[in-house]
Amino acid sequence: MLGRTYESEVCSIARALEVVGERWSVLIVRNALFAGSTRFSDFQRSLGIAPNILKTRLDGFVDAGIMRREQYSEQPELYEYLLTEKGRDLAPALIALTEWGDRWAAPDGPPILYRHSTCGSEVSHQVLCATCGRVDDAAEVQALPGPGMPPERVARMEERAANRRSSSLTGL
Template sequence: MCSIARALELVGERWSLLIIRDALFAGATRYSDFNRRLGIATNVLKTRLDGFVETGIMRRHRYSDQPELYEYLLTEKGRALAPALVALTEWGDRWSTEGEPPILYTHAECGAGITQQTVCAHCGRVDDPAEIRATIGPGMPPDRIPHERRR
């Protein structure tokens, strides 16, 4: 299974990405925050949050004993999804939004706009997707490599 497929297994559902978006960019941490902001069914929200904890995208932290209440905090693994969400937002702004973008991402330090770019380690920015080639990496299981490409 490729890395895109593995990532989609964890976060490839609409509600999952919206929960992570709100945790990353809106400061949502509590069950009630996500429920109120997203209008998501409680069973779906519980399943997604439990799944994020199980896979290490979030961790549960008790903030009250009476009643017992928890907040859901992004881990490093969860915060690392920020560039993917910015890229998905840019794609949506270009191809799925009428008019001006509904959300803008800015750098908290200086206020300038944030963008996601594809960059070659040698040449710099790559704007044409036709210039991007996917090749078999060292983590590809041998049985998934076409016979003619095996060494």
């Protein structure tokens, strides 16, 4: 069971959840990406989020490099929260999450359609194989250790895989 943080997890999904894995966080990024929200008041009005929670999330995004703060008024002192490249790179993940929601949680059809602003064509997220192209069945995707996996974890994973292979052979 995961605790309050995912620091002990050697997994990029868990690490991403540390930054954006809370409901308000995803909705704030969504509004910044696709609704043009940049100001505290924009986010608060559109989401109905409590000011203290919004401030905490926006400050966290600035600290994580997902957004940057730019002052747009001195009296009163007001700031815009603008997505960085790191923040804009969340778009494919949100589009993929939207597609899942459209399929499994939108009984009346998709409430939002993503279109390419240049030509108007539909935008979607796809899982692609570098050789074969589109992969439609998640069962065809393997998760293997990458260069960031600590060697002791790789050894444990290999040991478990060998044990599974030998137990399946003895069960024949």
